[in-house]
Amino acid sequence: MPSVFRALSDPTRRRVLQLLRTRPMTAGELADHFAVSKPTMSAHFNVLLAADLIAADKVGRTITYRLKLSVLEEALLEFTQAFGLTVTEAPATTPNPEAPAEDT
Amino acid sequence: MPSVFRALSDPTRRRVLQLLRTRPMTAGELADHFAVSKPTMSAHFNVLLAADLIAADKVGRTITYRLKLSVLEEALLEFTQAFGLTVTEAPATTPNPEAPAEDT
DNA sequence: CATATGATTCGACGTTTAGCTAAATATCAT
DNA sequence: ATGATATTTAGCTAAACGTCGAATCATATG
Numbered sequence: 644m645p646s647v648f649r650a651l652s653d654p655t656r657r658r659v660l661q662l663l664r665t666r667p668m669t670a671g672e673l674a675d676h677f678a679v680s681k682p683t684m685s686a687h688f689n690v691l692l693a694a695d696l697i698a699a700d701k702v703g704r705t706i707t708y709r710l711k712l713s714v715l716e717e718a719l720l721e722f723t724q725a726f727g728l729t730v731t732e733a734p735a736t737t738p739n740p741e742a743p744a745e746d747t
Numbered sequence: 748m749p750s751v752f753r754a755l756s757d758p759t760r761r762r763v764l765q766l767l768r769t770r771p772m773t774a775g776e777l778a779d780h781f782a783v784s785k786p787t788m789s790a791h792f793n794v795l796l797a798a799d800l801i802a803a804d805k806v807g808r809t810i811t812y813r814l815k816l817s818v819l820e821e822a823l824l825e826f827t828q829a830f831g832l833t834v835t836e837a838p839a840t841t842p843n844p845e846a847p848a849e850d851t
Numbered sequence: 852c853a854t855a856t857g858a859t860t861c862g863a864c865g866t867t868t869a870g871c872t873a874a875a876t877a878t879c880a881t
Numbered sequence: 882a883t884g885a886t887a888t889t890t891a892g893c894t895a896a897a898c899g900t901c902g903a904a905t906c907a908t909a910t911g
Contacts, residue, residue: 645758651826652756653899654749661829670858683900685859704857704908716832719823723834725765728820733833757869774888787870789889808878808887 647718650694655679656687660696660710667700667709751822754798759783760791764800764814771804771813 650656659673674684688708691697695714700707720730754760763777778788792812795801799818804811824834 648752648756648761652752655899657752657826664830671856674858679899680901681858682860682902686899689859701858701907706858712830715830719827719832719834722761723823724837726768726814726816726819727837728816728823729835729837730823730827731833731835733828733831759869775886778888783869784871785888786872786890790869793889805888810888 644718644721646690646694647696647715648722650690650696653687653690655684656691659687659691659708660715663697663708663710664712667707669705669707671705673708748822748825750798751800751819752826754794754800757791757794759788760795763791763795763812764819767801767812767814768816771811773809773811775809777812 651660655677658676662668662673662676670684670688671681673688674681677684688697688699691708692699696711697708698711700709716730716732723730755764759781762780766772766777766780774788774792775785777792778785781788792801792803795812796803800815801812802815804813820834820836827834
């Protein structure tokens with residue numbers, strides 16, 4: 644759990660997560676959104692993987708990353724509960740209705 | 748806003764916030780809960796202050812720190828909303844019924 | 852087999868961070 | 882003024898971080 648906050652502490656990684664919210668994307672596709680080198684992005688992916696916030700699906704020579712929303716949600720929930728706060732899925736807005744199945 | 752996540756990335760600082768959840772505490776009082784030196788704790792307080800997550804009230808030679816829960820809540824809310832999540836105050840548990848007024 | 856492609860790993864560099872001790876500052880009490 | 886208390890500032894070290902270019906691995910294609 645502590646690695647989650649570490650992972651969230653970098654703005655590039657937070658933006659990666661938000662890009663992944665809409666749909667899974669390949670490493671190169673994600674990297675195109677940032678002004679940093681591929682190796683740097685790869686390092687960011689590794690941090691996010693270590694925190695279990697994303698998962699990698701390798702097909703051929705491309706690697707597709709997808710968000711593990713439930714992990715993010717649970718980490719946030721656990722933390723906020725200690726402050727009398729709650730994290731829930733917002734039922735009103737449904738930004739990602741056909742998200743791929745998540746390995747929970 | 749970005750400094751909030753940075754501040755949350757350290758376990759010591761997260762624990763400080765949680766200690767402050769119950770009641771405001773002085774710097775020394777807080778420091779007693781950790782196995783690090785006072786100067787180190789002072790540095791942590793500064794990071795939390797910079798992120799606006801805590802406020803300092805100096806009285807005499809003691810400094811009392813208090814949690815700014817609304818700032819934490821708002822930062823979390825802003826971030827989670829991009830993922831279709833919501834952060835709310837949990838009405839069931841009332842851990843700090845007579846908390847001092849917060850400068851919102 | 853040779854080459855191109857998608858992505859990672861490796862090694863290095865500069866910066867930031869957390870940690871320490873020692874000293875300084877500020878306040879209060881005697 | 883002296884001494885004690887609470888906290889910070891200053892100066893330092895070691896480790897971690899983000900970044901890069903070059904090299905490497907794996908897979909696909911001519």
